[in-house]
Amino acid sequence: MPQQLSSKDSSLFRQVVRFYENKQYKKGIKAAEQILRKTPNHGDTQAMKALIMSNLGQQEEAFVLAKEALKNDMRSHVCWHVYGLLYRQDKNYEEAIKAYRFALKIEPESQPIQRDLALLQMQMRDYPGYIQSRSAMLQARPGIRQNWTALAIAHHLSGDLEEAEKVLTTYEETLKTPPPLSDMEHSEAVLYKNTIIAESGNLERALEHLESVGHRISDVLAVMEMKADYLLRLGRTEEADAAYTALIERNPENSVYYDALIRVKGIPKDDHKALKAVYDSWVDKNPRGDAPRRIPLDFLEGDDFKQAADTYLQRMLRKGVPSLFANIKTLYANPSKRDIVQELVEGYASGNVELQSNGSADKQANGDNKYFEASTYYFLAQHYNYHLSRDLTKATEYVDKAIELTPKSVEYLMTKARIWKHQGDLGKAAETMEQARLLDEKDRYINSKAAKYQLRNDENDKALDNMSKFTRNETVGGALGDLHEMQCVWYLTEDGESYLRQKKLALALKRFHAVYNIFDVWQEDQFDFHSFSLRKGMIRAYVDMVRWEDRLRDHPFYSRVAIDAIKTYILLHDEPDLVHGPIPASSLDDLDGAERKKALKKAKKEQLRLEKIEAEKREARKANAKSADGEVKKEDPDPLGNKLVQTQDPLKDATKFLTPLLEFNPQNFEAQSLGFEVYLRRGKFVPALKCLEAAHSIDAANPALQQQLARFKKALETLPEPLPAQVAEVVNSELEQLSSKLVKA
Structure with missing residues (x-):
């Protein structure tokens, strides 16, 4: 009671x-x-x-x-x-x-x-x-x-x-x-109702509803975009033309509006003259705009392309737009366009191409030529550094010329660092990127770039020191703790990959699990929005968020980290002595008994040294155990990842990363290949064979498939006990089909 x-x-x-x-x-x-x-x-x-x-x-x-x-x-x-x-x-x-x-x-x-x-x-x-x-x-x-x-x-x-x-x-x-x-809540609810009508497929009724309520909606842009979309899909071309024209007048840099307007006008893709006329009309209306000048370069060919590209390139180079190459490099998929761009810009650099007039001759005389020249060299450095037009000798030559003209340009030094990276000299790349960072120490982007290049060169402490310049360093773990709290996924991923290269598997797993947990946090954080979004009335954004959360694990960063973590666990399974840290030899198998013991002893000694340093840091932090808001700071019980690396079943832990990876990113060849490796080692032949079949459907010509198939057959032949009859029947049937496919390939 x-x-x-x-x-x-x-x-x-x-x-x-x-x-x-x-x-x-x-x-x-x-x-x-x-x-x-x-x-x-x-x-x-x-x-x-x-x-x-x-x-x-x-x-x-x-x-x-x-x-x-x-x-x-x-x-x-x-x-x-x-x-x-x-x-x-x-x-x-x-x-x-x-x-x-x-x-x-x-x-x-x-x-x-x-x-x-x-x-x-x-x-x-x-x-x-x-x-x-x-x-x-x-x-x-x-x-x-x-x-x-x-x-x-x-x-x-x-x-x-x-x-x-x-x-x-x-x-x-x-x-x-x-x-x-x-009343914002009512306005959002009405627009939400309209999207539901449109999703049901009844566009005519959705348009009628939008026209009846649109004048009372506070999100004017959304109403304009929805109305234009409905008119286009309903084939009401005159009204759609007017609607998209109004949208372009509102935002003349949105390429989506131009694409829709072309569809409305019904201009064929191969009628380049008519297409160019449309974009030229918008250049006249908006002389300072970029989109109507840049988009025609996608469809123009031959002399028309050369003329348009010449005008565009000279205009942007005179303005010194740093993102010019990034803006046009998509054209390089067409080799003829790539060659024309190269010819034009090389001509500017050598003086063999006549430059178009750009105002008074006084400007040219007062240093404008020098500015144009530096921008041209910078463009050519990026051009020859790009994988579709790579010539690293010329890239180095041009970037050095650009730096000579403008020695304090951060962008020029960054490009030089990228060239060093592509040459394979990661040390020089990191050093040059650090020089670029020192030119502008208040810029967070170049700071992050310098840290990233240091991580690629396995300079983990230097990278963390750079990142600490933009963190508060008040949490447990200092700058690294702040990066965890800020959910800095790119840094944790790069840091983990660096430790994996160094075969410091404990720290590698620590970083990969940290990123995995961040994705879990993103999954759980939506909980608060189930009530918050309703209170604020932001319904359409909430529905978009729910749908985004449903496909969260197909995010490229999750795939990358999952693949790295699975590789780490496979390596740990194949070389269990790495649990003590990196072995100072290419492989323990190459050492005799005495040398093997000596290498392991040295690795264990280094591990104990690191643990002692971490324990001293923890003791020092106890004196300052409270944060600024008075709450007790939470200590990480396993800062070095020792508990993670001391797992009894690495392959089982690998499936934690593998299962979502295969579910949400099944078209990733490397994911299927690693799935095969994990399942084969665990003796799960049916899922291993399924991964092999999926990998074949993605890339049938990949040479790794033949090797994996041979290992699969060998594993079946060397089983201590035969497979159960039903499993054996399925495996043999599918194996025979896959073998015949690979023979044909």
Whole structure:
């Protein structure tokens, strides 16, 4: 039987709840203990104390106390709700949902429990459950717009567009007076309804709706873009022409608008004269614009291209636009255009091409030629450094000429560093990039570039020192801790790859797991937006975010880190002695017994030295254990990654990275190849063969396939025990088909 509180203690319990809500955790613990001294088995108080303890970082103790609270009062919705909140904090969403459901059975009218349940269902993409929860919340409080919007989103994301539109329409019909024009939430909801109509395929009705409500929408650009898109897709060319013309007048640098306008006008792609006329008309209207001058270079050919390119290149080189080469290098996919550009710019550099007039002759006499000359040399350095036109000797020659004219140009030195990199001299590349950084020490971009080149040269400490110039260095771990907090994925990835090259597998795994955890954080961070976006009314952005989160793991950085981590675990499996650190020899297999022991002893000694240094740093940090806001700084229990590298089953840990990689990026040849390596080593022949087949479908001519197929056959022949009959039948059948495909290839 649950214990009852006196009126005085009931008032004190309400204070405990307020202390928790106001994040006054120490006061909340003190008040809860005061109640429990008199009523030690009061479940609700124990539950609230457990919840406060979890927010103080005492998660294990909180779970123990929460379970005790449930034993004391199984019929308390507070106890079940808190139990669910603890599971939610522990990221165990399935168990949290179960606890919330128990709490709702006891207290079906509780809005906080219903809300928490709905948020978790959205996080888990349980759309049927989310629809049910949102319907219940709407019935309980139909006067709140958020409940209507949330239900519409639930139907929309579950694929029921008709019902989603119906919910939004029903709410609009309940409004007695039209909302004011300043009501952003209403404006967004109306546009959201319009996107639902368009997604259903009824563009005519979507356009009619947009025209009827567009004058009351605050996002004018969105209305213009949607209307133009609908008109184009409906084939209403005259109106679409006017709509895209208005958009270009608003933003003459948006190439998407020009592409749509060309489609509206129905000009064939091979009618270059008509296409050029359209862009020339916009050059006349917007003489300072870049897009209508640059886009024709994509479709013009021969002399027409040469003339347009000449005009464009001279204009941009005179202005000294550093991004000129980046803007036109896509043209190099066409060798003839690449050669024309090279001929033109080489002509500018040598004086063999007549320069077009650019104002008074006084400007030319007063140093404008020198400025033009430096920009030309810089362009040619990038041109000959580019992989489609590479000549590193000429690239070096031209970049040196540019630097001689403008010795304090950061961009010129950066290009020289890139040339050193392509020549294979990473030391010189890092040194030159550092010289560029010193020319502008307040620029974060060049600072990051210098650090990146130092990491490529395996100068990890120098890179971190550079990065520390733009971090606060107040967190545990100093600059590296700040980079973790800022989720600086590129740095952690490059740092990990550097340690992998050095065969410092512990630190490599530490960095790769850090990036993996950042992706987990991005996955979990959406939780707050399920309620925040509804409060702010930013519905379209929220739906886009949910869809982006659904394909989060196909991000290029995740693929890169996952591949690196899998390679590290395979190396650790194949050379387990690397757990002690890099071995000062090409391979332990090349050493005799005594030398092998000596190498291992040296590696262990170096590992102990690093651990001792880290322990001294940790002791030094204890004196300054609190951050600026008074909270205790969290120590990393494994800063060197020793626990990660000491895994008993490296291949099993590799599957943590491999599974999402194969699920979200199945067209990556290297991912499938590494999947084969992991599964073959684990003796899982069916998934190994599937990875091999997938790799064949991606790149049938890759020579690695033949080698892997031979190893697969050898592994089958040397099995200590034969495969089960059914597995053997599947493997042999698919193996025969794959072998015949590879023979044909």
